[in-house]
Amino acid sequence: MSLREEIKARIEAEGPLRLHDYMEMCNTAYYASRDPLGRAGDFTTAPEISQMFGEMVGAALADLFLRAGAPADAAYAELGPGRGTLATDALKLLRGVGFKGGVNFVETSPALRREQEKRHPTAVWLETIDNLPERPLMIVANEFFDALPVAQWVGDEERMVALGGDELMLTPDGEVTREESEVSVELMGKLAAHLAQYGGVLLVIDYGYGEGEQGDTLQAVKRHEKVEPLAHPGTSDLTAHVDFAALRTAATEAGARVTPVMTQGTWLETLGLGPRAMSLAGANPAEADNIAAARRRLSSPEGMGTLFKVMAVHHRGWPAPAGLGA
Structure with missing residues (x-):
């Protein structure tokens, strides 16, 4: 039975399905069955655009590690890597400043785990954040929170996935007045509590809004094109904009410190994306145009620079990452 038929059967048996539950079912099936990245997949993330993105993240973490006193028990962790x-x-870059800690990946996709193992054969794979080691962690969550389920409301009525004849439909019609991700808030609370207890930092890099804006941001992508969110259940990537204000509140309430939200472009350029691009182009003249294009895509307002935001959550005894302030 296809996922579409499974969803229809569930609606027929139980009634309309929460949008939150629909999104959870779809993305669980989607990530379990494929490597969605790159030209042959459905979308491309910043690390796949250029090595410069990961290098800037690594530079920020290396600097932070040293300013935190180079704790010997610190480890690296990545959510949805x-x-x-x-x-x-x-x-x-982290290894270059003496970091010797282990690598932990929170990943549920068998297909992506196989790809990760090729590059990081000694990593430890975890099913959930509940299994993160009890030690100071440098955690990266790049395009992780956007794939977590959201719920929506039209006025005071929660939006549901129902059947219209033989087709899936969203009900009620009307302007979405509220959209929230209860799962994201819960996970952030757990992550912040871990950092508050054991030390470390979490870098959140994702597309979203920083001041609690509201509205319908649910979208689906298939083969690098936007499609209708109900059109391809389980075979398109469903995401929604991240509410950084809600994450900030959850982290603060859990006892961690939180930096201001910064646009990705401003943060990367502050860290030295421009000089790094020039250095790479000087060493690889034949790739100069591609390197310049990658820089624009990562940092310009027309690319990922403005829509994507960066925020750090950290232990009160650890400094904030470079470029993000206190």
Whole structure:
């Protein structure tokens, strides 16, 4: 039975399905069955665009590690690490300043775990954040929270996935007045509590809004094109914009410190994306145009620079990452 037929059967048996539950079913099936990244997949993330992205993340973490006193028991962790590309580039810089800690990946996709293992054969794979080691952690969550389920409301009525004849439909119609991810808030609370107890930092890099804006941001992508969210259950990537204000509140309530939210472009350029691009182009003249294009895509307002945001959550005894302030 296809996922579409499974969803229809569930609605027929139980009634309309929460949008939250629909999204959870779809993305669980989607990530369990494929490597969605790159030209042959459905979307491309920043680490796959250029090594410069992972290098900037690694530079920020390396600097932070040293300013925190180079704790010998610190470890690296990544939530939803894709193919492990970001970790490869970031860990080069971390290892270069003496970091010797282990690597932990929170990943449920068998297909992506196989890709990660090629690059990081000694990593430890975890099913949930509940299994993170009880030690100071440098955690990266790049395009992780956007794939977590959301619920929506039209006025005071929660939006549901129902059947209209033989087709899936969202009800009620009307302007979405509230969208929230209870799962994201719960996970952030757990992560922040871990950092508050054991030390470390969490870098959240994702597309979203920083001041609690509201509205319908649910979208689906298939083969690098936007499609209708109900059109391809389980075979398209469902995401929604991250509510950084809600994450900030959850982290603060759990006892961690939180930095201001910064646009990705401003943060990367502050860390030295421009000089790194020039250095790479000087060493690889034939790739100069591609390197410049990658920089624009990562940092310009027309690319990922403005829509994508960066925020750090950290232990009160640890400094904030460079470029993000206190």
